[in-house]
Amino acid sequence: MSIEAPRVTASDAALPNRTPSPAAGAAAPATSAASGSGPLRLLVVDDEPDLRTLYELTLLREGYDVECAGSVEEAWAMLGERPYNLVITDMRLPDGSGLDLLLRMEAAGRGEKAMVITAYASPENAVEALKAGAYDDLTTPVDLRQFRAVGAAALGRTPGPPRARGAGAGGDGRAAASHRAVAGSALARLAGESLAMQQVRTLIEKVARSMAPVLVAGESGTGKELVARAIHETSPRSSGPFVAVNCGAIPEALLEAEFFGFRKGAFTGAHEDREGFFQMAQGGTLFLDEIGDLPLAMQSKMLRVIQERAVRQLGAAAEVAVNVRIVSATHKDLGAEVQAGRFRQDLYYRLNVIRIAVPPLRERIADLPAICAAVLARIARDAGVSPVPHLAPDALQHLLRHPFPGNVRELENLLHRALALSTGPSITRADLGLVDADGDLAAEEPGAADRPSARAVEPPSPAAAPSPAPLPADLAAYLDGVERDILERALAAHRYNRTAAGASLGLSLRQMRYRMARLGVMAPEAGGERGERGERDRAERGERGERGDRGDRGEGGE
DSSP states (O other), X not given: OOOOXXXXXXXHHTOOSSOOOOOTTSOOOOBOTTTSSSBOEEEEEOSOHHHHHHHHHHHHHTTOEEEEESSHHHHHHHHHHSOOSEEEEESEETTEEHHHHHHHHHHTTOOOEEEEEEOTTOHHHHHHHHHTTOSXXXXXXXXXXXXXXXXXXXXXXXXXXXXXHTTOXXXXXXXXXXXXXXXXXXXXXXXXXXXXXXXXXXXXXXXXTSOOOEEEEOOTTSOHHHHHHHHHHHSTTTTSOEEEEEGGGSOGGGHHHHHHOBOTTSSTTOOSOBOOHHHHTTTSEEEEETGGGSOHHHHXXXXXXXXXXXXXXXXXXXXXXXXXXXXXXXXXXXXXXHHTTSSOHHHHHHHTTEEEEOOOGGGGGGGHHHXXXXXXXXXXXXXXXXXXXXXXXXXXXXXXXXXXXXXXXXXXXXXXHHHHHOOSSEEOHHHHOOBOTTSOBOOOSTTGGGSGGGSOOOOOOTTTSOOOOOOOSOHHHHHHHHHXXXXXXXHHHTTTOHHHHHHHTXXXXXXXXXXXXXXXXXXXXXXXXXXXXXXXXXHHHHHHHHHHHHHHHHHHHO
């Protein structure tokens, strides 16, 4: 690896690996949060002496105890002798790569955090390093200010002047205690002990330790934002802001201003400077919900910001560095969107470093009792209801048979309504207002639960189950046909008003236009209300023309 670095003198290059205590006037040593005493110990791994010295001098000024190695084997030998708080390694080394070192550390269960320095314009290496457990990656040429900031974030310290950082271990201990106090609140809301939810919680705790971008995938209503909040609250960034943005709810013309901010006078109506979402999330987490709805033009700008970690406000001449962790979410299959040309492949790879799939409620129906108890407790607490109502057995059985197309969000809405309608200490089946399998509402008057229509429906026996439909030969064409049929029916039901038809399907006008164009769905030109209006307009124009001709002839006769 070669970068432009300041010239280092021979006396500087001769600095020993083991650094003596700082002299008077130097930065106070940063204390180890684990031991409570002694400076934080860092290991720098790079095969170029000049760069090792540059990194070492930079970190010494921050009050760290720094040791250096020039190869994978040398670094591994030093790791075997003593623990470190942070390992900073170059990707290219004489006897392997920094990735090899990370994999060894992970296999040995080492607790050190790691930073990787990758070659310029090599996002693939960065993604591999983050997947291997690196806290963060930096690209060359390295910005030393960013180098110090990322190192401080990895160690749970707040970047600032040396005097403020040298206040001692008390500040770090208080930050760690505060982190432990807030961590787990969002995790606690992820109720359920199914295997799928245990895997989700385990992934959250693992990825929270690094800066790797996370893509949360799942159907609408499964709790993707709750997962993102749990990642933030469990991470060292829990004291920073959590900024959630719905990418599909921002008009396309305002996307750049909303994300990057603007300066006063940048455009008509810009009466003052305004920060964008990236600046608002400085030092914390930026949650990009429905990232698949971003237009292609905005995707390219988003990619640059994520790679360069700097934003340029509208009307500004220079970029501003940002320290933000990206967590994104989508209900779409972004891999299929990439294949269809609707999502940038390079942005997809950058966001999809770690993927957390949130299962739909129907796939973890065994968690339903625990989820209901947690949601009812929260709703009752917010409403000031005491004691907390519980679900009657018939209500719980009725919920267990419901398919829940809206997932946990639908369940929360049902319980909100049931709690408002219930009059006793328990929520009955009648309070739920769900539809039975035969289309009738659940019993609402005394004795109605005994009617056959309200009795529990026994699941059909395997012998009586209908034979499954044949699988389509072309899944994409089959799904396009289903979507085309739904769009045509919605348009016909709303007299070909695209706005109303899209709203009935939960789509914006822009999304409706896109789907109609992609599937070749065209509103009829003649016929319907528009066709009739066109015929009336043509008839009126003809009548006006005939009246004008008669007037001209009458005037000439007189």
